[in-house]
Amino acid sequence: MSLNELTIHDMRSRLAAGEVTSVEVLEAVYDRINVVDGTINAYTSLMKESAYEAADRADRDLKDGRLKPLSGVPVAVKDILCTEGTRTSCGSRMLEHFIPPYDATVIRRLKEAGAVFVGKTNMDEFAMGSSNETSYFGVTRNPWDRDRIPGGSSGGSAAAVIADECIAAVGSDTGGSIRQPAAHCGVVGLKPTYGRVSRYGLIAFASSLDQVGPLTKDVEDTAIMMNVLAGHDAADSTSVPHPVPDYRENLSRGIEGWTVGIPREYFIEGIDPEITGAIDGVVRTMESLGAECREISLPHSQYCVAAYYIIAPAEASSNLARYDGVRYGFRSSGGETLLDSYKATRSAGFGAEVKRRIMIGTYSLSAGYYDAYYKKASQVRALIKTDFDDAFRTCDVILTPTTPTPAFRIGEKVDDPLQMYLTDIFTLSINLAGVPALSLPCGYSTAGLPLGAQLIAHHFREDKLIQAAAAVESRLPLEKRRPGI
């Protein structure tokens, strides 16, 4: 086994045993990147210099007997999180040369935990997309099939994890951007409760929906990452001062006696039968673990796509107004007047999907349309949240597919925004409700593509997600495969 294939917990025990050094693991990671990333395109930039410094420091710490939660662990960071001194592009021409003078809070927390940042990962432009095809830096290819998309928008992070171009990664999820690529790449991805993880320094797409979370090789690593990421941040007024449990304690508790809800609205026409089959396998596994799986209803599910594609673009249209070429970022030389300059800069600096969403959002917030669109969507959102509140009165967790199909082909949906939007149909509600959800690998299609199961829990019950996912992971008859690149 090559060192870059290690999980966080494996690496930790080997570091503790003195069998490997952080620098050796980091070298293996960069060797791997050298070999495969020309094809995969998971990274938009590498941070070799600071990474080796950090790895070296971790090794010295270890010699002094200090082993932090993520000491020396090579972590890939989605290029939406601000990193002081390192270009943070958000997948956009607009920020192609933007170097933030500050770290995102999660970056600071990861640093303090000893993490080593390998580089910044590719993503859909401003996180708007489900395939990494809208990135200004070119599409990321799915390590399982290079003609297919890795999912998005955290496609670079998911691909880097499964291609062993890092040990673990962080991404962000506004409507499925961690879970959908996790499912398509066969890794574990967790979208925490809204407010659980600080958004400070996370470049905003839709502020009321965005959350940062981990993408890892297994559930134990998810628990380790969440121990570091979660917690209140005074710089983010929407983060919550709830105590953070040690999520590792839930890894081996099992789910005996639990009630698992299976929402009938998620088993719709058009869903790939191989996915339904894999979810059936998860149901059987959970039952074998002593849980009761029962059909439930989340009656407003059908409205989630409509509500999401009003609220998210509305917030985006406002969040992206700051990219005007005046203070930082791309500025077009065209334009005689101020208005011309704005138009030229924003026309050339943003890609088509971003512009589409800015226009949708601007329209739905306009005088005379606000009540019909934004306000109505907010009311629907409240109903969707109530659906979950009701379900969690009886259920410990809810189980659904993460995506309706396995990874689709590059170019297949790029010209059909509506088809593209529908690929997130199972993940959007979760962000609207603010609840946490996790995507867990649960099988492979006959074509050899990974399939994902989504577990959903009530607000701030990430512990339950980790407990259920760890139990399923340990029992699911799933051969460990690796993509052959």
Place this chain on the structure above:
Amino acid sequence: MEYEPIIGLEVHAQLLTESKIFCGCSTRFGAAPNSNTCPVCLGMPGVLPVLNRKVVEYAIKMALATHCRINRVNSFARKNYFYPDLPKGYQISQYAEPLAEKGHIDIEYDGTRKTIGITRIHMEEDAGKSIHEEDGDSTYVDLNRTGVPLIEIVSEPDMRGPAEGAAYLRRLHEILVYLEICDGNMEEGSFRCDANVSVRPRGTETFGTRTELKNMNSFRNVQLALDYEIQRQIDCLEGGGTVIQETRLWDAQGRVTHSMRGKEEAHDYRYFPEPDLVPVVISPEWIDDVQRGLPELPLEKRDRFVREYGIPPYDAGVLTASRALADYFEEVAKGTGQPKTASNWVMGSVLAAVKEEKIEIAEIPVSSEALAAMIAAIADGTISGKIAKDVFDDMWRTGKDPRVIIEEKGLAQIDDAGAVDAAVDEVLIAHPAQLAEYRAGKEKLFGFFVGQVMKRTQGKANPQIVNDILKKKLLKQ
């Protein structure tokens, strides 16, 4: 036809907090351009606002002082528009759920009191400053002001003329400064005003089409601009035209208003709830706390001065123009037990000197105790009112205690009849001609003799004693 103007005013007041509303940057005016900035107020990618609690406290103060109903849960919204001095492309303000609503203040105008309704008070951040170069080639942006806290105070359309409008503004200004939440400096833009104006035929009920006036940066300009705009609208209607709903800029040089943008070009601000901030929750305890710390407001103070000190309403008005002056007066009044004399001295010599030297009340070199001591010296006959003026000037110049000055310069009144008697004798001997004329019946020369005696005693002779002795001796043949 006779027309009635309808005026509503929107005031933006900068709050005197140390730091900005959503970040820790200093609010200090006059710093080097763009030096009071950080990633948050610069609107860098990924940054988030955190509300400054002091801003809420100050806004609550104003809400209580203007008898508003405070919304215990209120929230911020984004006001979206593009401009280079607005780094985020939106201003964080309050919209559907403002801090406070439905208040009122009393104004005094032409000796009568009138109540003006306050529609709402909300908190928001200020934008930066665009500085356009004279040649028109370049515009510079200074973001020091970006994020400085403001409250916007919106009045009901309750004012019926420019003078009423000006009276309302003065009252609002006075309250803000009294509360010590705004420095009220109009030149530096700490207190800014926009006006909504319409006219209607007197006696009718419905409002006419209104225009919004901007760019009036003094009380005087507000009044001039309102005067001009009201007449412009009347002329327009009288000429058979209609008033167009638009925003107009006041040109202080040309003393006219110019159309800035019409209704069609009006911004659509696309307000929506600010998702980066949680609702502001104000507990009843917090409101009580602020209420307890509220100072007595100008109008209440004025009424109390009239009642308690028996001074005329005009005096009370002058003396309560600022909290510092009112406090100064009260200390002098209490120190002497002679409020009317205290009022005369404060309104007279003290304010004249303050004006002359262009200083603040806090910088007055004569302490209230010293002034009280001086007034006491007049009352007990140690010095005359005339000498007191010299003593006061000396106190102002040197900061010395009046008793010391009186002692050092020997200014105490001469009450000793023997000494006055001698002085009178000398005067009569020195002016035999006048004495003869007086005795021949020219009685108005009495004043001349008084003057000569006072001169000989350097003004220190007790005037009553001088009178008595002079009368006696002049009659003596």
